Amino acid sequence: MGAPGAAEARERIRRGEHAGPTAGLAPGYAQANLVILPEEHALDFLRFCVRNPKPCPLLEVTDTGSPVPRTLAPGADLRTDVPRYRVYERGKLVEEPADILPRWRGDLVCFLLGCSFTFERALLAAGLRLAHVEQGRNVPMYVTNRRCAPSGPFAGPLVVSMRPYRPEEVPRAVSVSARYPAMHGAPVHVGRPEALGIKDLGRPDFGDAVILGEGEIPVFWACGVTPQAVALQAGLPLVITHSPGHMFVTDRRDAEYEV
Amino acid sequence: MGAPGAAEARERIRRGEHAGPTAGLAPGYAQANLVILPEEHALDFLRFCVRNPKPCPLLEVTDTGSPVPRTLAPGADLRTDVPRYRVYERGKLVEEPADILPRWRGDLVCFLLGCSFTFERALLAAGLRLAHVEQGRNVPMYVTNRRCAPSGPFAGPLVVSMRPYRPEEVPRAVSVSARYPAMHGAPVHVGRPEALGIKDLGRPDFGDAVILGEGEIPVFWACGVTPQAVALQAGLPLVITHSPGHMFVTDRRDAEYEV
Numbered sequence: 001m002g003a004p005g006a007a008e009a010r011e012r013i014r015r016g017e018h019a020g021p022t023a024g025l026a027p028g029y030a031q032a033n034l035v036i037l038p039e040e041h042a043l044d045f046l047r048f049c050v051r052n053p054k055p056c057p058l059l060e061v062t063d064t065g066s067p068v069p070r071t072l073a074p075g076a077d078l079r080t081d082v083p084r085y086r087v088y089e090r091g092k093l094v095e096e097p098a099d100i101l102p103r104w105r106g107d108l109v110c111f112l113l114g115c116s117f118t119f120e121r122a123l124l125a126a127g128l129r130l131a132h133v134e135q136g137r138n139v140p141m142y143v144t145n146r147r148c149a150p151s152g153p154f155a156g157p158l159v160v161s162m163r164p165y166r167p168e169e170v171p172r173a174v175s176v177s178a179r180y181p182a183m184h185g186a187p188v189h190v191g192r193p194e195a196l197g198i199k200d201l202g203r204p205d206f207g208d209a210v211i212l213g214e215g216e217i218p219v220f221w222a223c224g225v226t227p228q229a230v231a232l233q234a235g236l237p238l239v240i241t242h243s244p245g246h247m248f249v250t251d252r253r254d255a256e257y258e259v
Numbered sequence: 260m261g262a263p264g265a266a267e268a269r270e271r272i273r274r275g276e277h278a279g280p281t282a283g284l285a286p287g288y289a290q291a292n293l294v295i296l297p298e299e300h301a302l303d304f305l306r307f308c309v310r311n312p313k314p315c316p317l318l319e320v321t322d323t324g325s326p327v328p329r330t331l332a333p334g335a336d337l338r339t340d341v342p343r344y345r346v347y348e349r350g351k352l353v354e355e356p357a358d359i360l361p362r363w364r365g366d367l368v369c370f371l372l373g374c375s376f377t378f379e380r381a382l383l384a385a386g387l388r389l390a391h392v393e394q395g396r397n398v399p400m401y402v403t404n405r406r407c408a409p410s411g412p413f414a415g416p417l418v419v420s421m422r423p424y425r426p427e428e429v430p431r432a433v434s435v436s437a438r439y440p441a442m443h444g445a446p447v448h449v450g451r452p453e454a455l456g457i458k459d460l461g462r463p464d465f466g467d468a469v470i471l472g473e474g475e476i477p478v479f480w481a482c483g484v485t486p487q488a489v490a491l492q493a494g495l496p497l498v499i500t501h502s503p504g505h506m507f508v509t510d511r512r513d514a515e516y517e518v
Contacts, residue, residue: 043302046309047320051330061306063410071310071408149330151322181440181518259440259518 003251005029006073010081010249016098019083021245023117030183030254031247032059032072033113033224034082035231036100036240039064042109044152048230049111051149055158055226057114057182059250065106072250078110084243091235100240108240113224114183115247116161118254119176123163126176131164131210138245139163140204141223145197148226153234159205160188160196161223164216173219182257189220196220206244262510264288265332269340269508275357278342280504282376289442289513290506291318291331292372292483293341294490295359295499298323301368303411307489308370310408314417314485316373316441318509324365331509337369343502350494359499367499372483373442374506375420377513378435382422385435390423390469397504398422399463400482404456407485412493418464419447419455420482423475432478441516448479455479465503 009026012018022031037045042064049056060071067078080099087095087103097103116139120130132139139161146158165173170190178186193201201218202209206225212218231239242248268285271277281290296304301323308315319330326337339358346354346362356362375398379389391398398420405417424432429449437445452460460477461468465484471477490498501507 039302043298043305043323046302046305047322050305050317050320058309061309063306064302178518185518259437259444 003029003073006249006251007075010073010076013083014077014080019098022083022247022249023245026249028253030250030252030257031115031117032250033115033228034078034242034248035111035113035227036078036108037231037236038105038238039107039109041153041234041236045111045154045231048148048151048154049113049227051151052226054184054188054222055148055224057184058111059114059182060112062110064109067104067110069110069112069250072112072252078248079104082242082248083246086241086243088232088239088241090237091232096243103240112248113227114257115224116184116221117247118183118257119180121254122176122180123173126172128165128169128173128176131212132208135210137208137210139207140201140209141206141225142193142196142198143205148230153236154230156226156230156233158188159223159226159229160220161207162201162204162218162220164210164212164218166213166216170217170219177221179258181259184222184224187219187221191217193218262288262332265508265510266334269332269335272342272508273336273339278357281342281506281508282504285508287512289509289511289516290374290376291509292374292487293337293501293507294370294372294486295337295367296490296495297364297497298366298368300412300493300495304370304413304490307407307410307413308372308486310410311485313443313447313481314407314483316443317370318373318441319371321369323368326363326369328369328371328509331371331511337507338363341501341505341507343505345500345502347491347498347500349496350491355502362499371507372486373516374483375443375480376506377442377516378439380513381435381439382432385431387424387428387432387435390471391467394469396467396469398466399460399468400465400484401452401455401457402464407489412495413489415485415489415492417447418482418485418488419479420466421460421463421477421479423469423471423477425472425475429476429478436480438517440518443481443483446478446480450476452477
């Protein structure tokens with residue numbers, strides 16, 4: 001019980017007392033992306049993550065059939081401790097439940113992947129704004145023209161998130177986020193959306209558009225939506241993920257992932 | 260062919276012109292530990308590595324049946340490009356060949372893991388000595404009383420390497436090696452061998468003892484022998500590794516792994 005804030009947050013989520021997004025919950029504790037799929041495809045998906053560490057930084061992989069993330073939160077249950085899940089069958093969203101107890105099977109493997117909240121907190125702590133937060137929006141995300149290194153049925157483009165900064169802020173944004181390689185790390189691109197195949201910053205593929213201030217430059221980070229999108233397009237019989245913004249709260253401190 | 264030095268080194272190894280240890284070969288290019296095992300056990304071994312990232316930093320995992328490390332060196336062949344291999348059957352060393360072409364099977368998966376050479380070069384570049392190199396010995400390695408997080412048949416103690424430094428050098432040794440989390444990163448312990456269950460620094464479990472200078476403190480790093488030892492004790496029908504010190508030379512620069 002070294003993480004009362006995190007354990008309490010999960011307890012409230014499990015009891016249905018917190019059903020919304022997890023941004024701002026249990027400050028200081030790292031949150032994680034969740035992907036659950038059958039063991040039959042786990043090795044290929046794991047190889048996909050190892051080959052694409054920027055969008056898919058592996059924090060933990062559970063034993064087959066176990067919903068307990070022993071490293072990140074040994075007292076947690078991944079079937080109940082995320083506020084909202086998405087259940088996909090053959091790539092189609094079929095359900096968005098508050099728990100996945102009825103869906104659980106003995107052949108499922110849970111993947112927990114790093115989340116941008118950790119480096120966003122570090123950016124704020126370094127005096128750098130988050131435009132999407134100030135504008136009350138979700139971070140804008142874009143499908144790029146960069147292909148991930150494929151693995152078995154898992155293939156697809158890199159998805160990036162964008163945060164605008166003034167030219168003199170860019171070096172600090174790079175160096176601060178680079179300290180967290182397990183949470184997507186340094187940006188993958190600074191400045192030219194068209195070089196990534198992004199035609200219109202005002203029309204993100206996921207999330208909301210944000211307004212760039214005078215002279216601000218778009219800075220792009222590899223995004224945890226990448227492995228989710230790739231898992232869906234593989235068309236597996238069953239894939240379960242967290243619902244966007246409804247992350248898993250771990251017992252690990254953000255600072256534990258700082259290098 | 261962006262890495263002529265590395266490709267040339269592998270070519271010489273493949274032709275049998277370089278049969279010895281790889282320390283000092285292709286300076287500036289990262290080298291890697293190699294573990295090869297049947298796909299049947301690959302998922303459990305991958306989970307073991309994800310759970311123990313300090314001793315087992317994953318650089319690449321090949322497709323089942325493919326000896327080509329597409330990320331680290333797309334022109335290489337892992338069956339021929341390591342100077343010497345060790346072949347184990349049910350945990351027993353049965354052969355130490357210069358190639359594994361006759362041993363290759365369609366169900367094998369190759370794991371390439373980070374190697375201490377990268378941070379050792381960084382230590383030297385920062386003006387820090389390597390006692391074992393100066394004394395003409397292999398780095399001393401010790402089995403500790405710390406258990407790795409297990410996965411399936413893979414379980415065992417953390418193995419560490421030791422490099423002695425003066426008290427005023429320790430902070431620099433920590434911060435320099437910490438920049439390479441994919442190459443074991445920062446030390447796991449500074450100063451008290453007995454706290455790790457090491458009874459006698461003069462009797463390492465692997466490698467050679469080194470003489471500590473007046474006032475020097477032993478500094479311990481997680482060691483790539485850990486996953487090898489764990490793979491052997493699992494008693495699988497077949498495990499192939501590189502022979503100690505005979506690493507795989509990659510096309511990737513040391514600096515690419517710096518954060």
